[in-house]
Amino acid sequence: MGAHHGPAKGLGRWLFTTNHKDIGTMYLWFSFAMFILGGAFAMIIRAELFQPGMQLVEPGFFNQMTTMHGLVMVFGAIMPAFVGLANWMIPMMIGAPDMALPRMNNWSFWILPPAFLILASTLLMEGGAPGFGWTFYAPLSTTYAPPSVTVFIFSIHVLGLSSIMGSINIIATVMNMRAPGMTYMKMPLFVWTWLITAFLLVAVMPVLAGCVTMMLMDIHFGTSFFSAAGGGDPVLFQHVFWFFGHPEVYIIILPAFGVVSQIIPAFSRKPLFGYDSMVYATASIAFLSFIVWAHHMYTVGMPVAGELYFMYATMLIAVPTGVKVFNWVSTMWRGAMSFETPMLFSLGFLVLFTIGGFTGLMLSIAPSDFQYHDSYFVVAHFHYVMVAGAVFSMTAAVYYWLPKWCGKMYNETMGKTHFWISFIGFNLTFFPQHFVGLAGMPRRIPDYALQFADFNMMSSVGAFIYGSSQILFLYNVIATIVSGKPTSEEKTWDGAEGLEWTVPTPAPYHTFETPPAVR
Amino acid sequence: MCFEAKRLYRLALGPVLMLLAMVSAGAWAADGERSTVNMSPGVTEVGQTIFDLHMIILWICVIIGVLVFGVMFYSIIYHRKSRGVTPATFHESTTVEIAWTVVPFIILIAMAVPATKTLIDIYNFDDAEMDIMVTGYQWKWKYEYLNDAGENVQFFSSLSTPQSEILNAEAKGEHYLLEVDEPVVIPVNTKVRFLMTANDVIHSWWVPELAVKKDAIPGFINETWTLATEEGIYRGQCAELCGKDHGFMPIVVNVVSKEEYAEWLAGKQAEAAKIKELMAQTFSLEELVERGKGVYERSCLACHGANGEGGVGTAIAGSAIANGDMQGHLDVVANGVAGTAMQAFGGQLNDVDLAAVVTYQRNAFGNNMGDMAQPIDVYNFKNGQ
Ligand SMILES: [Cu+2]
Numbered sequence: 027m028g029a030h031h032g033p034a035k036g037l038g039r040w041l042f043t044t045n046h047k048d049i050g051t052m053y054l055w056f057s058f059a060m061f062i063l064g065g066a067f068a069m070i071i072r073a074e075l076f077q078p079g080m081q082l083v084e085p086g087f088f089n090q091m092t093t094m095h096g097l098v099m100v101f102g103a104i105m106p107a108f109v110g111l112a113n114w115m116i117p118m119m120i121g122a123p124d125m126a127l128p129r130m131n132n133w134s135f136w137i138l139p140p141a142f143l144i145l146a147s148t149l150l151m152e153g154g155a156p157g158f159g160w161t162f163y164a165p166l167s168t169t170y171a172p173p174s175v176t177v178f179i180f181s182i183h184v185l186g187l188s189s190i191m192g193s194i195n196i197i198a199t200v201m202n203m204r205a206p207g208m209t210y211m212k213m214p215l216f217v218w219t220w221l222i223t224a225f226l227l228v229a230v231m232p233v234l235a236g237c238v239t240m241m242l243m244d245i246h247f248g249t250s251f252f253s254a255a256g257g258g259d260p261v262l263f264q265h266v267f268w269f270f271g272h273p274e275v276y277i278i279i280l281p282a283f284g285v286v287s288q289i290i291p292a293f294s295r296k297p298l299f300g301y302d303s304m305v306y307a308t309a310s311i312a313f314l315s316f317i318v319w320a321h322h323m324y325t326v327g328m329p330v331a332g333e334l335y336f337m338y339a340t341m342l343i344a345v346p347t348g349v350k351v352f353n354w355v356s357t358m359w360r361g362a363m364s365f366e367t368p369m370l371f372s373l374g375f376l377v378l379f380t381i382g383g384f385t386g387l388m389l390s391i392a393p394s395d396f397q398y399h400d401s402y403f404v405v406a407h408f409h410y411v412m413v414a415g416a417v418f419s420m421t422a423a424v425y426y427w428l429p430k431w432c433g434k435m436y437n438e439t440m441g442k443t444h445f446w447i448s449f450i451g452f453n454l455t456f457f458p459q460h461f462v463g464l465a466g467m468p469r470r471i472p473d474y475a476l477q478f479a480d481f482n483m484m485s486s487v488g489a490f491i492y493g494s495s496q497i498l499f500l501y502n503v504i505a506t507i508v509s510g511k512p513t514s515e516e517k518t519w520d521g522a523e524g525l526e527w528t529v530p531t532p533a534p535y536h537t538f539e540t541p542p543a544v545r
Numbered sequence: 546m547c548f549e550a551k552r553l554y555r556l557a558l559g560p561v562l563m564l565l566a567m568v569s570a571g572a573w574a575a576d577g578e579r580s581t582v583n584m585s586p587g588v589t590e591v592g593q594t595i596f597d598l599h600m601i602i603l604w605i606c607v608i609i610g611v612l613v614f615g616v617m618f619y620s621i622i623y624h625r626k627s628r629g630v631t632p633a634t635f636h637e638s639t640t641v642e643i644a645w646t647v648v649p650f651i652i653l654i655a656m657a658v659p660a661t662k663t664l665i666d667i668y669n670f671d672d673a674e675m676d677i678m679v680t681g682y683q684w685k686w687k688y689e690y691l692n693d694a695g696e697n698v699q700f701f702s703s704l705s706t707p708q709s710e711i712l713n714a715e716a717k718g719e720h721y722l723l724e725v726d727e728p729v730v731i732p733v734n735t736k737v738r739f740l741m742t743a744n745d746v747i748h749s750w751w752v753p754e755l756a757v758k759k760d761a762i763p764g765f766i767n768e769t770w771t772l773a774t775e776e777g778i779y780r781g782q783c784a785e786l787c788g789k790d791h792g793f794m795p796i797v798v799n800v801v802s803k804e805e806y807a808e809w810l811a812g813k814q815a816e817a818a819k820i821k822e823l824m825a826q827t828f829s830l831e832e833l834v835e836r837g838k839g840v841y842e843r844s845c846l847a848c849h850g851a852n853g854e855g856g857v858g859t860a861i862a863g864s865a866i867a868n869g870d871m872q873g874h875l876d877v878v879a880n881g882v883a884g885t886a887m888q889a890f891g892g893q894l895n896d897v898d899l900a901a902v903v904t905y906q907r908n909a910f911g912n913n914m915g916d917m918a919q920p921i922d923v924y925n926f927k928n929g930q
Pocket residue numbers: 681684747748749783784785786787791794
């Protein structure tokens with residue numbers, strides 16, 4: 027291993043890098059920046075909703091905020107965060123020297139910031155940014171859209187491209203670059219969940235691209251895919267969108283499953299319970315995610331047969347999801363647990379994601395969904411799975427692997443404080459939203475009737491708490507990198523398993539130039 | 546021991562807080578009429594069944610949750626490294642894996658049966674005694690009573706909360722944002738079928754206590770129904786994001802006795818006849834401007850601004866169209882501007898109101914044309930096209 031060369035110097039290192047660790051780092055920082063931006067939009071939303079009446083923003087701008095918040099969080103924060111994690115960890119977990127397609131890797135990252143710059147620039151355009159929700163239903167997003175919709179479509183195309191390239195890379199890496207002896211059924215679960223996620227992405231991103239292309243045609247080239255006046259159908263939009271959109275939510279949550287499946291065994295000091303069934307459950311969730319899309323559309327007026335089919339199929343998802351939760355709990359059972367920050371976030375994930383799963387099961391019941399649909403109950407549900415699910419597990423991942431990445435230990439007290447503030451802030455924000463939703467408050471409204479006032483105020487206070495706890499997180503990470511206590515232990519956590527814990531700490535620029543032996 | 550108890554306390558804090566929230570929520574629910582924390586069973590049979598389904602599935606989730614979290618917290622407390630335990634090494638058991646696949650599956654089937662039954666009930670549109678066509682507009686609702694005998698009764702229903710309350714200049718009323726200028730009226734104990742469509746974008750008609758939520762989709766007609774068993778005023782809102790004022794297009798349904806309903810309907814029909822009469826009359830400029838101001842505030846202000854300064858719509862103050870040829874002005878208002886938010890008001894406003902609002906726009910906000918449109922001009926314009 028004499029021919030080592032370190033990273034290049036200066037800006038060029040980052041612009042031209044093909045190193046999976048550099049690219050992973052850039053993805054992670056970028057996604058955190060987007061998390062802060064999307065979070066700022068959320069703070070504006072919650073500030074306006076602090077009290078009944080319009081105080082801070084115009085209703086039109088409020089809609090732009092909800093739209094941009096959703097788009098930035100889904101496409102800018104959560105997805106790139108997990109891609110960054112995949113870049114850093116997958117080669118190290120399967121004993122590969124790098125990703126299979128390093129130049130494409132560079133591209134798939136570097137087209138992302140411009141895509142979001144373009145998207146954010148719509149805020150300054152005449153007519154304002156898109157205000158039709160992150161689900162952009164036609165014809166609100168076509169005939170009735172502001173001019174910036176064309177720019178929005180372009181940016182969706184670019185970030186779709188980025189996702190597809192990233193996924194192809196992950197598939198190629200996992201299928202071809204595993205160290206000898208690393209059979210599929212020996213792969214860490216994080217690798218498994220990402221492999222399946224990557225297939226989902228390759229399957230559905232083109233559908234999203236098709237969807238926005240049809241919009242583009244309707245807006246500029248006189249077609250009528252989504253306009254009844256020309257023989258089209260606005261509901262067609264929803265079918266196409268959710269054929270992408272439902273798998274998308276699993277794209278977001280599966281890697282999160284993978285992360286906690288690494289962390290819970292490590293801090294329980296006991297192997298993951300039911301590894302095989304975890305793999306099969308992940309695959310079944312992925313399969314089911316393709317055949318349930320219209321459960322987002324129970325109120326569009328489908329025939330009763332369609333409605334029943336989508337209800338049954340959706341209810342089925344509870345089975346593999348339950349299996350996962352039971353497996354995690356059984357992993358903890360009779361372990362020897364300790365509760366460092368990554369474990370706390372994973373347990374937070376487990377409890378809150380399960381609550382989100384329960385409300386998901388409730389939402390699957392079509393007749394009840396007539397009352398839940400498009401209310402704050404849905405907002406509460408998906409923030410339980412997206413924030414407490416995806417974001418908590420992502421945070422856990424950062425604390426878990428940060429010492430390996432930079433060879434310094436983060437401040438445990440600060441980490442734990444971050445967890446508790448996040449946990450309390452999160453629940454204060456979103457738990458009351460179940461109540462107002464059930465009591466009849468629709469989502470995406472800038473102002474509300476007086477009976478919803480108390481819980482909305484609670485929600486806003488919670489949101490400010492949760493939001494500001496992220497500053498602590500940022501501070502902790504930076505402080506670790508700059509002046510954390512150096513550590514050179516290969517295994518930061520005594521219970522951790524996997525190839526990434528066999529390389530030196532901090533992980534050198536190139537790892538596994540000769541493949542490790544996997545027993 | 547003390548240390549242990551402190552840890553325990555800290556770990557239990559989260560769930561305890563949540564439980565507290567739930568319990569206090571339940572307490573509030575007890576004294577109000579319509580719960581502020583839970584779904585309302587409402588005043589229909591379907592609503593009651595939906596509510597029951599909701600509570601059953603909620604309790605199933607709570608029980609499973611208590612079991613799962615119970616096991617979890619048991620291990621968190623007893624299976625911790627600080628107690629000096631040695632971890633077990635087991636990591637699979639086909640038996641339990643099968644059990645926790647099969648048991649949830651059975652629970653799901655048990656849930657699916659009543660859900661299916663309810664859904665099929667909801668989809669039974671037979672034997673409706675009357676039909677109301679509901680059309681969503683940006684940002685108001687139009688109701689049209691379809692009856693075989695004589696004129697259809699139709700009217701628009703839009704938010705009546707004054708702008709001053711929304712902008713916090715005045716104290717907010719009891720039904721802030723949930724009040725309209727003209728509620729839809731239906732008789733009690735009558736199966737009413739609603740036919741839903743929209744004029745521009747997708748809206749969704751939701752009245753929780755009537756257990757109805759259905760999307761109103763432009764170019765398509767959806768159906769749904771309700772059968773209210775108690776008289777009263779029931780309030781709801783548009784549930785599908787439909788643009789700027791999505792939060793400001795409430796629904797108010799007035800469920801009255803059959804007699805009262807018949808009386809109301811007769812009154813509406815007489816009113817329609819009166820408008821017909823008015824349409825044959827000639828008005829003075831002042832009369833038209835005064836009537837037009839009211840129409841403007843109800844139908845145009847949201848986009849064109851309180852002082853005609855514009856917003857979503859272009860400015861009316863100084864507008865070339867409002868200060869130009871009358872036919873051109875009538876054309877924009879009656880037929881709208883295709884591909885923009887400017888709708889065709891020809892079908893929404895009667896000839897008197899349309900004449901009045903056009904006259905108003907030509908003689909307000911600094912516009913000073915001095916001319917006017919009479920109802921007959923509107924009539925001729927519409928029929929001349
Ligand atoms: Cu609407």
